[in-house]
Amino acid sequence: MSALIHDGVSRLAELDNGILKLQLALDRGNIFKSLMFKGQELILIKPENYASDERPTCGCPILFPYSGNNQEGLLHLGDECYQSGIHGIAHSLVWEICAFADSSITLSTHATQKTKETYPFDFCLQSKLSLDENRLRYELTARNESERVMPCDLGLHPFFLNPNLNGTIFSGKFMDGRMLTNEDLDFDQVCKSGYLCGQLRELSCILPNGLRLTFNSLEGFVNTLIWSGDPHRFMVIEPLSGTVNAINEHRNRFNVQPGETCKAVLEIKISDRQDT
Numbered sequence: 637m638s639a640l641i642h643d644g645v646s647r648l649a650e651l652d653n654g655i656l657k658l659q660l661a662l663d664r665g666n667i668f669k670s671l672m673f674k675g676q677e678l679i680l681i682k683p684e685n686y687a688s689d690e691r692p693t694c695g696c697p698i699l700f701p702y703s704g705n706n707q708e709g710l711l712h713l714g715d716e717c718y719q720s721g722i723h724g725i726a727h728s729l730v731w732e733i734c735a736f737a738d739s740s741i742t743l744s745t746h747a748t749q750k751t752k753e754t755y756p757f758d759f760c761l762q763s764k765l766s767l768d769e770n771r772l773r774y775e776l777t778a779r780n781e782s783e784r785v786m787p788c789d790l791g792l793h794p795f796f797l798n799p800n801l802n803g804t805i806f807s808g809k810f811m812d813g814r815m816l817t818n819e820d821l822d823f824d825q826v827c828k829s830g831y832l833c834g835q836l837r838e839l840s841c842i843l844p845n846g847l848r849l850t851f852n853s854l855e856g857f858v859n860t861l862i863w864s865g866d867p868h869r870f871m872v873i874e875p876l877s878g879t880v881n882a883i884n885e886h887r888n889r890f891n892v893q894p895g896e897t898c899k900a901v902l903e904i905k906i907s908d909r910q911d912t
Contacts, residue, residue: 638738643669645687649733649741653767656906661686666731666743666763667695668794673770673847673906680795680870689728697727698763699791700778701755702888703861704880711754712884713787718754723793725751726761740766747781757782772904776856780892787888789878790856790900796841796849801826801867803844811835811858821862830863830872832879839873848907851875856900858889875902
C-alpha cells in the first residue's frame with residue numbers, strides 16, 4: 637500500500653507492506669520521517685530540527701558529493717576552491733516523485749543555483765526504495781549532467797533509535813572474509829567521531845530489545861561508519877562509498893563522465909526474536 641500525505645512540514649510518501657512501513661519527507665531532503673517494523677518505530681526524529689530549515693540531523697540524510705567535513709572546510713576542484721559544509725549538499729534538497737507503486741518508490745532531485753555555488757556541477761540524484769517482506773532496499777544514483785568529469789561519493793546517514801549502545805551486539809563480515817565482533821570496536825571512538833570499518837560487506841546489530849538490523853552493501857558502498865552522538869538515544873550506521881576528505885585527496889570512489897551515472901545499493905533486513 638502506498639500513499640502521499642502531508643504532516644504540516646513536508647509532503648510524505650508512504651510505503652506499507654504490513655511488516656515494514658516507511659515514510660519519506662520529500663521537502664526535507666527525502667529523509668526517513670519514519671521506519672516501522674511490525675508497528676515499532678526504528679528511526680530518530682528531532683521535532684525542532686525536522687520542522688526547521690536547518691540541515692537534517694535525524695531521519696536518514698543523503699550524503700553527496702562527499703561525507704563528513706572536508707579539510708579546512710574547503711572543496712578543491714583543480715584550480716577552483718569552494719566553501720564546503722558537512723556531508724555535502726543533498727541533505728536539504730526538495731525531491732519529486734518519478735514512480736510510485738505499492739512496494740516501491742523512485743524519486744529525484746537536481747542541482748540548483750545554490751548548490752552550484754559550492755559544487756559547480758549540474759547533476760540529477762535519484763533514489764529508489766523498495767520493500768520486500770522485512771527487507772528495505774535503497775538504491776542511490778547520481779547522473780552527471782555537466783560537460784566535465786564529476787568527482788563524487790555517495791552515502792547515507794540513518795539515525796536508529798537505540799537507548800543502550802553498550803548493550804548492542806555487533807558482528808560483521810569484511811569483503812576479504814575477515815569477521816568483525818564487539819571486541820574489535822573502539823566504543824570511545826564510536827561515540828566521538830565514529831569508527832570506520834573499511835571494506836565491510838555485512839553488518840549485524842542486535843539491539844537490547846532483541847531486534848536485529850542487518851546491513852548488506854550490495855554495490856558501491858565499500859565502507860561503514862558506526863557512530864553515536866548519544867549512546868543512550870541513537871546509533872548511526874553509515875554506508876559510504878568513500879572517506880572523509882577523499883574528494884580533496886582524489887581518493888573519491890566515483891569520477892562520473894558527462895552523461896554517465898554512478899550507483900550505490902544498500903539492503904537492510906529487520907528481524908526479531910521470532911523472525912531471525
